[in-house]
Amino acid sequence: MEYYLHDDPRMHAAWGPWFSHEYITYFAVQAFDRIMGLPPVPVKPNPFIDDTQWPVGPGHIDLYKEDYREARKIDPLLAFDYGHRNGDFSPDPPLDRTADPWKVLVVYTTEPDLNLDCDLSLHKRQKIMGGSHGWRHMRFRILGYRIGMAPESFRHHRQMAVKAFQEGNDYWGWRMLSRCTHYLADLGSPFHVKAAPDGYVIRKILSSHELFRTASAIHTGYELYVERRFREECRPFKDSLMDGARQGRTIGGDLDAELDGYVREAERLVKPVFSFMLDRFGTGLVEAYGDVHKDHEEDVAAQTKKCAANAARVIFEDSHRPHLKALDDLTADILKRVGRMLGMLLAGFADR
Ligand SMILES: [Zn+2]
Numbered sequence: 001m002e003y004y005l006h007d008d009p010r011m012h013a014a015w016g017p018w019f020s021h022e023y024i025t026y027f028a029v030q031a032f033d034r035i036m037g038l039p040p041v042p043v044k045p046n047p048f049i050d051d052t053q054w055p056v057g058p059g060h061i062d063l064y065k066e067d068y069r070e071a072r073k074i075d076p077l078l079a080f081d082y083g084h085r086n087g088d089f090s091p092d093p094p095l096d097r098t099a100d101p102w103k104v105l106v107v108y109t110t111e112p113d114l115n116l117d118c119d120l121s122l123h124k125r126q127k128i129m130g131g132s133h134g135w136r137h138m139r140f141r142i143l144g145y146r147i148g149m150a151p152e153s154f155r156h157h158r159q160m161a162v163k164a165f166q167e168g169n170d171y172w173g174w175r176m177l178s179r180c181t182h183y184l185a186d187l188g189s190p191f192h193v194k195a196a197p198d199g200y201v202i203r204k205i206l207s208s209h210e211l212f213r214t215a216s217a218i219h220t221g222y223e224l225y226v227e228r229r230f231r232e233e234c235r236p237f238k239d240s241l242m243d244g245a246r247q248g249r250t251i252g253g254d255l256d257a258e259l260d261g262y263v264r265e266a267e268r269l270v271k272p273v274f275s276f277m278l279d280r281f282g283t284g285l286v287e288a289y290g291d292v293h294k295d296h297e298e299d300v301a302a303q304t305k306k307c308a309a310n311a312a313r314v315i316f317e318d319s320h321r322p323h324l325k326a327l328d329d330l331t332a333d334i335l336k337r338v339g340r341m342l343g344m345l346l347a348g349f350a351d352r
Contacts, residue, residue: 248343
């Protein structure tokens with residue numbers, strides 16, 4: 001497979017620029033000839049629109065990327081907002097259109113990072129994770145407590161995918177599965193399962209503001225780094241995801257039984273990634289995110305987007321370039337495990 005997503009002629013320019021979750025699912029699905037070869041399915045309305053069990057954020061609308069109008073050309077190196085694309089998309093299902101299942105899997109992976117999970121009241125402690133969005137996308141263990149519900153988000157969307165397929169709505173089956181790949185990938189991402197290494201937390205326990213500021217700068221800075229490296233066609237990222245997905249596809253096995261071990265592996269990588277980021281980018285990175293406050297009205301996710309351009313300048317400064325290989329290697333290791341889990345997940349749906 002010679003493409004890197006942004007150069008794949010089968011993808012409309014209107015859908016770009018592309019973000020990490022889209023690259024991750026794109027490389028994973030390439031390992032499945034069966035899914036790649038499935039015939040297009042008719043676009044249908046969302047059967048779960050009034051789901052009271054799993055409310056969606058008040059600002060969320062289902063946009064249909066099958067109906068697009070090219071409107072602009074965004075520089076990928078300056079693209080930090082998943083909602084801002086080259087095209088504008090329809091809020092109404094284009095019922096006369098069809099969609100290739102593998103493309104549905106790829107283009108809706110960032111949907112959970114838009115308004116889907118924002119501005120909800122899910123738990124009294126959700127502020128620790130910056131709001132309801134963080135609560136649905138993370139899972140921490142703190143002093144014996146488990147906070148955040150990313151595993152439930154993963155399971156819920158897998159269940160919705162199964163249900164949609166059973167009801168004959170294949171379009172929403174693939175689209176729910178696409179959202180599901182997002183939460184599963186999040187659970188393999190170090191800072192979604194642990195904020196900072198224990199030693200660091202203990203050292204900063206009395207300065208919680210500094211701890212929060214540093215941990216969130218490193219979390220978002222790291223994700224910014226991964227995104228940019230995907231866009232720069234970092235070969236080890238692509239290879240690891242595809243190898244991992246092939247492995248997951250062949251071994252099959254019980255995904256739920258592996259979930260805990262998968263999360264623990266991601267926790268283990270917090271220390272090396274955190275230390276690298278702190279030693280290499282240090283205060284410059286933390287200052288780039290200087291304006292983020294957890295007590296602010298606005299969701300932390302929205303605030304951090306605004307600081308992204310500054311953070312990218314710090315991380316990709318010329319003097320840092322020669323040292324990034326170590327971080328690429330750690331990330332390839334992470335992505336291999338993510339690919340493997342996505343491979344196991346997709347294997348369960350590949351025989352449709
Ligand atoms: Zn997420």
